[in-house]
Structure formats: C-alpha cells, structure tokens
Amino acid sequence: MPEFGKVVVFGAGLIGGSFALGLKAAGAVEDVVGFGRTPATLKAAQELGVIDRAGINPAHEIGDADLILIATPVAQMRDILSRILPYLGPRTVITDGGSTKGDVVAAARAVLGERIAQFVPAHPIAGAENSGPAAARSDLYRGKKVVVTPLPENSDDALDRVKLAWSLCGADVYELTPETHDRVFAAVSHLPHLLSFALVHDLAVREDAETYFTFAASGFRDFTRIAASHPEMWRDICLANRDALMTELDGYSRQLDGLRRALAEGDGRYLEEVFGSARAARRAWADGKLGEA
Amino acid sequence: MPEFGKVVVFGAGLIGGSFALGLKAAGAVEDVVGFGRTPATLKAAQELGVIDRAGINPAHEIGDADLILIATPVAQMRDILSRILPYLGPRTVITDGGSTKGDVVAAARAVLGERIAQFVPAHPIAGAENSGPAAARSDLYRGKKVVVTPLPENSDDALDRVKLAWSLCGADVYELTPETHDRVFAAVSHLPHLLSFALVHDLAVREDAETYFTFAASGFRDFTRIAASHPEMWRDICLANRDALMTELDGYSRQLDGLRRALAEGDGRYLEEVFGSARAARRAWADGKLGEA
Numbered sequence: 001m002p003e004f005g006k007v008v009v010f011g012a013g014l015i016g017g018s019f020a021l022g023l024k025a026a027g028a029v030e031d032v033v034g035f036g037r038t039p040a041t042l043k044a045a046q047e048l049g050v051i052d053r054a055g056i057n058p059a060h061e062i063g064d065a066d067l068i069l070i071a072t073p074v075a076q077m078r079d080i081l082s083r084i085l086p087y088l089g090p091r092t093v094i095t096d097g098g099s100t101k102g103d104v105v106a107a108a109r110a111v112l113g114e115r116i117a118q119f120v121p122a123h124p125i126a127g128a129e130n131s132g133p134a135a136a137r138s139d140l141y142r143g144k145k146v147v148v149t150p151l152p153e154n155s156d157d158a159l160d161r162v163k164l165a166w167s168l169c170g171a172d173v174y175e176l177t178p179e180t181h182d183r184v185f186a187a188v189s190h191l192p193h194l195l196s197f198a199l200v201h202d203l204a205v206r207e208d209a210e211t212y213f214t215f216a217a218s219g220f221r222d223f224t225r226i227a228a229s230h231p232e233m234w235r236d237i238c239l240a241n242r243d244a245l246m247t248e249l250d251g252y253s254r255q256l257d258g259l260r261r262a263l264a265e266g267d268g269r270y271l272e273e274v275f276g277s278a279r280a281a282r283r284a285w286a287d288g289k290l291g292e293a
Numbered sequence: 294m295p296e297f298g299k300v301v302v303f304g305a306g307l308i309g310g311s312f313a314l315g316l317k318a319a320g321a322v323e324d325v326v327g328f329g330r331t332p333a334t335l336k337a338a339q340e341l342g343v344i345d346r347a348g349i350n351p352a353h354e355i356g357d358a359d360l361i362l363i364a365t366p367v368a369q370m371r372d373i374l375s376r377i378l379p380y381l382g383p384r385t386v387i388t389d390g391g392s393t394k395g396d397v398v399a400a401a402r403a404v405l406g407e408r409i410a411q412f413v414p415a416h417p418i419a420g421a422e423n424s425g426p427a428a429a430r431s432d433l434y435r436g437k438k439v440v441v442t443p444l445p446e447n448s449d450d451a452l453d454r455v456k457l458a459w460s461l462c463g464a465d466v467y468e469l470t471p472e473t474h475d476r477v478f479a480a481v482s483h484l485p486h487l488l489s490f491a492l493v494h495d496l497a498v499r500e501d502a503e504t505y506f507t508f509a510a511s512g513f514r515d516f517t518r519i520a521a522s523h524p525e526m527w528r529d530i531c532l533a534n535r536d537a538l539m540t541e542l543d544g545y546s547r548q549l550d551g552l553r554r555a556l557a558e559g560d561g562r563y564l565e566e567v568f569g570s571a572r573a574a575r576r577a578w579a580d581g582k583l584g585e586a
Contacts, residue, residue: 125508125510145507145508145510147508174507174508176504180504184504184505184508185508187495187496187505188496188505188506188508188509188510188513189508189509189510189512189513191492192492192512192513192516192517193512194549194552195488195492195516195549196516196571197567197568197571197572198545198548198549198552198567198571199484199485199488199545199548199571200570200571200572200574200575201548201567201568201570201571201574202480202544202545202548203480203481203574204570204571204573204574204583205570209574209583209584210583210584210585211469211473211477211584212477212480212481212584213481213574213578213583213584214438214467214584214585215418215438215440215467215477215478215481215482215584216481216482216578216584217418217438217481217482219482219485219486219518219519219522220481220482220485221579222515222516222518222519223485223488223489223515223516223518223519224485224571224575225512225515225516225575226512226515226516227568227571227572227574227575228572228575228576228579229512229568229572230572231565231568231569231571231572232565234564234568235561235564235565235568236561238556238564239556239559239561239564242556242557242559245556246553246556246557249549249552249553249556250553251495252491252492252495253546253549253553255491255492255494255495256487256488256491256542256546256549259487259491259542260539260542260543260546263531263532263535263538263539263542264535264539266532266535268528268529268532271527271528271531271532272524272525272528274490274491274494275490275494275522275524275527275528276524277493277494277497277498278489278490278491278492278493278494278497278517278520278524279490279493279520279521279522279523279524280497281493281494281496281497281502281506282493282517282518282520282521283521285506285509286514286521290497290502290503290506291502291503291504291505291506291507291508291509292503292507
C-alpha cells in the first residue's frame with residue numbers, strides 16, 4: 001500500500017517532476033496529477049511518465065489529494081493557492097519548492113487564512129543545468145538536502161507527511177525556521193551570486209573590457225561561474241529575500257572596509273589573519289569537517 | 294645551435310624549473326644553472342634533470358649568462374639582484390616571474406640603477422596545485438599566457454630575448470605596461486581572491502557557522518574555491534599591488550552600493566540589468582568571444 005494516494009504537482013518541470021518521479025520510483029504514490037500553465041508541457045510530462053494525468057479542473061482534483069506540491073516560480077504561488085483554497089480537503093497538505101521562505105509564508109498566510117496550518121513550506125537544495133519535464137529525474141534528490149521550515153500552526157501529521165515524501169525521494173531532510181532559512185541562504189547563496197554578478201558587470205562595462213577578460217584565468221572562472229545564472233530568476237530571489245540579503249551585504253561591506261583599511265595601512269598581519277581564517281574554514285568545509293555534508 | 298648558451302634560474306621550483314625544462318625540451322639551451330636557498334631543493338632539481346648544475350658562487354656564473362630568470366617570491370628579488378649586480382655581463386638579460394610588476398620594477402630600479410635596461414619584467418600566467426622542483430613540467434607554459442611588461446630603457450634585443458624564451462616554452466606572449474598589468478590583475482585576480490576570502494571569513498567567525506556551512510552548495514563551492522589559496526602568498530600579492538587593488542576595491546564597493554540601493558528600493562529593473570550584463574559577458578568570455586582566449 002503506497003504511502004500516498006493522490007499527489008498533485010503544480011509545475012511538472014525539473015523540481016516538481018523529479019519529486020513525482022522520486023515518489024513513483026519508491027512505489028509511494030498511486031496517482032500523480034499535474035497542473036501547469038502550458039498544455040504542451042503537461043502533455044510532455046505525461047508522455048514521459050512524470051505525471052499520470054494532466055489536471056483539467058482543480059475542483060475535481062484538490063479535495064481528495066493527500067499532498068500538493070507547488071513547484072512553480074514563487075510569483076505564481078499566490079494565484080495557485082487562491083485557485084486551490086475553495087476545494088481544499090480537511091486532510092490535504094500543501095508544500096512548495098521555493099528557494100526563499102519568508103515571502104512564500106507571507107503569501108500563503110494572506111491567501112489561506114486559518115487554513116495556513118495545512119501549508120508546510122520547504123526548499124529542496126537541488127538544481128541542474130536544465131529545466132522542464134524532460135530534465136526531471138527520479139534520483140535528483142537522492143543524497144540532497146531539503147529544508148522544511150514548519151510554521152507554528154502546522155500539525156505534527158502535516159509536517160511528518162511532507163518530511164516523509166522528501167525522504168522517500170532520497171533526500172536528507174532538515175528543519176529550520178523560515179527566518180533562519182532566509183538568513184542562511186542569503187549568506188551562502190544569494191550574496192555570492194550578487195557579488196559575482198557585480199564583479200563581472202564592473203569589468204564588462206569598461207571601455208577596455210577586452211584587456212581585462214583576456215587575462216582572466218582559472219580563479220576568475222570559478223569565482224564568476226554563478227554570474228552566468230539566470231538574471232530574472234536571481235532578480236526575483238534577491239527581491240524576495242531582500243531584507244536578509246541587505247543585512248548580509250551590510251555585514252560583508254564592513255568586512256571589505258576592514259580589508260580596505262588594512263591595505264591602506266599596509267597591515268599584513270590583519271590580511272593574513274582574515275585569509276588564514278578563510279582558508280582553514282574553506283578546507284574544513286571541503287573535507288566535511290565544517291557543516292553537515 | 295641552441296638559442297641560449299647559459300641560462301641561470303634563481304628558484305628551481307614550479308615556475309623556474311618548468312621554464313628550464315621548457316627550454317631544454319625545445320633544445321634551446323646549452324647549460325642551465327640553478328641557485329636556491331636550500332641545497333636539498335637544488336640537489337633534487339639536478340637529480341630530476343630540471344637544472345644541469347647547482348650554482349655555487351654567482352661570481353662564476355653570472356657574467357657569461359645569456360638569460361637569468363628570478364623565480365623566487367618577490368620579497369627575495371632585491372637581495373638576489375644585489376648579489377647579481379657586481380658580476381652582470383654587458384649582454385646578460387634578467388627577467389622574473391613575479392605576479393605583480395610595479396613593486397618588482399621599483400625594486401629592480403633601486404638596485405640596478407642604470408643597468409635597469411637589462412631587466413625585462415614578466416609574469417607567466419600559470420600555476421598548479423603543487424610546488425617545488427618535482428612539480429616542474431616542460432609543458433607547464435604550453436598554450437598559457439605570459440605577460441612581458443617592458444621598460445622604456447629595455448633594448449629591442451633584450452625584450453626579444455625574453456619573449457623568445459617564453460615562446461620556446463610554448464607560451465603565448467603578451468605585452469602590457471607594468472601599470473596596466475597591475476591594474477588588470479588587481480581586477481581579474483587579486484580582487485576576486487580578496488572577495489572570496491572575505492566571504493568565507495565573514496561566515497567562519499559566526500557563532501552558528503556550522504549552520505551556514507551545512508547549507509552551502511555548489512555555487513558557494515565555486516565562488517570560494519580561491520579562498521583556500523595560500524594566506525601568506527596572497528597577503529604579499531595584495532600588499533605588493535595595494536594601490537591598484539584599493540582602486541579596484543573602491544570601484545567594486547560603488548557597484549555594491551548601487552545594488553544595495555536597488556534592493557532597498559525594490560528596483561528590479563536595475564538588478565536585472567546588472568545581472569543580465571554580467572551573464573552576457575561571462576558567457577561571451579567562456580565562449581571565447583570576449584578577451585583573447
């Protein structure tokens with residue numbers, strides 16, 4: 001007997017499709033229904049076996065669903081929740097795959113009201129070069145981290161169901177508050193993207209940009225790899241998490257001020273201390289001795 | 294008939310040793326003499342065939358050398374030049390492998406006086422994980438860039454000899470002024486290292502550092518790879534090039550101020566413009582369409 005009867009995914013692309021395939025591979029779901037903005041995508045998802053059926057009308061699919069995953073761009077969340085709400089069964093649990101949580105929780109609270117108890121926010125830390133249903137893989141989440149950010153209103157049962165689903169996909173499930181989640185990801189993901197974009201842009205707009213890029217080498221290549229990320233997606237993430245990101249940026253700017261002062265004063269001891277602390281931490285992290293691997 | 298009779302290298306490790314091996318592989322040198330601070334290193338270099346002989350006394354080796362490469366940490370440059378100067382023949386050309394040029398040129402001018410015409414500064418853009426004579430390889434410079442930064446006093450013959458040597462090692466030789474060199478490398482190498490060190494340090498000193506590093510993923514890994522670089526070496530590079538580096542850091546901080554303002558004002562258009570410009574340039578560079586590959 002599968003753990004889940006009906007699972008509904010909004011967005012049957014890389015994130016939602018891989019979730020569906022992961023549950024199917026685990027024999028953990030009877031029926032996967034997909035909703036999406038373009039019929040072509042849903043048709044492809046069905047043909048690829050990512051979903052069992054394309055949903056036509058939420059009125060017929062939501063009430064008896066065990067679990068609903070909203071795996072669309074965060075901007076569509078509010079609209080989808082509004083479409084779901086009228087048909088939401090008493091035991092249906094909703095979760096999401098958004099990479100920021102504070103804004104998602106605010107949108108969900110605004111739309112769902114007291115039904116917010118049925119919404120358990122989550123963030124799977126997995127991506128790939130490609131997107132769309134053809135990129136979906138049953139093992140995308142295997143050994144990857146998924147952060148669940150429970151709300152005070154969530155029942156243990158609702159929380160457990162979301163954690164179980166991600167575990168069945170092979171993920172390692174962590175719990176953070178939405179606030180801690182957003183602070184941590186501002187620091188380890190959103191800020192580095194902003195910094196990398198800023199560096200490349202700063203060079204690209206120079207008259208003699210050609211000369212600079214001619215001598216850019218492997219260190220530059222690594223540092224700027226994330227500057228090739230999707231501009232609209234990162235605009236949205238940065239705006240969605242802007243409070244935490246501004247706090248991180250301010251702290252980082254203070255670090256740079258300290259280094260600026262050390263350079264001006266020729267304070268090699270300070271530079272070596274910062275560089276040495278960074279190297280020790282970076283190596284410990286790479287060796288699995290700092291942070292859970 | 295080899296292009297060079299006697300070549301003397303100070304420092305027979307990765308940089309100097311690979312230069313010697315490159316010239317030998319090209320059949321371009323008759324005699325390679327190595328000097329270094331530790332007899333054990335020189336002995337190893339000789340046993341590995343990196344050098345033909347370990348030099349005992351500069352008085353006997355410098356006068357008839359065609360080319361001298363100083364491939365030691367920049368801090369030793371002044372001392373080595375002082376030891377060389379009394380024996381310098383009229384046609385001997387000196388070059389170096391330092392990764393900053395303004396400070397090297399200043400040191401060379403201070404020591405060499407009017408013999409500065411015989412010093413042609415250079416910077417091979419090649420490194421590897423390892424160091425020492427055992428890491429030296431005849432093909433280290435093949436297809437790599439070497440920047441020669443000629444001085445107004447250099448004769449065409451001296452400049453050509455240095456360019457020829459690096460070409461024989463398989464390198465693509467470029468010319469920049471020392472000032473342009475330092476400005477370009479401050480921007481594409483020294484600043485990214487500083488920024489990467491600063492980010493990791495900023496996280497490492499937090500009480501809850503474990504939590505941050507637990508959720509650091511592939512973007513963080515790429516961005517911070519250079520934060521595992523050698524602290525003393527980068528302290529020296531940053532101080533050696535601090536004027537250019539401070540100028541770059543100030544320009545970069547202005548970029549961050551602009552992004553900070555856009556975040557505060559919710560100016561998504563500005564963010565998308567910067568991110569889009571960065572992505573376009575990063576992709577063009579990776580595709581070999583921006584900067585000479």
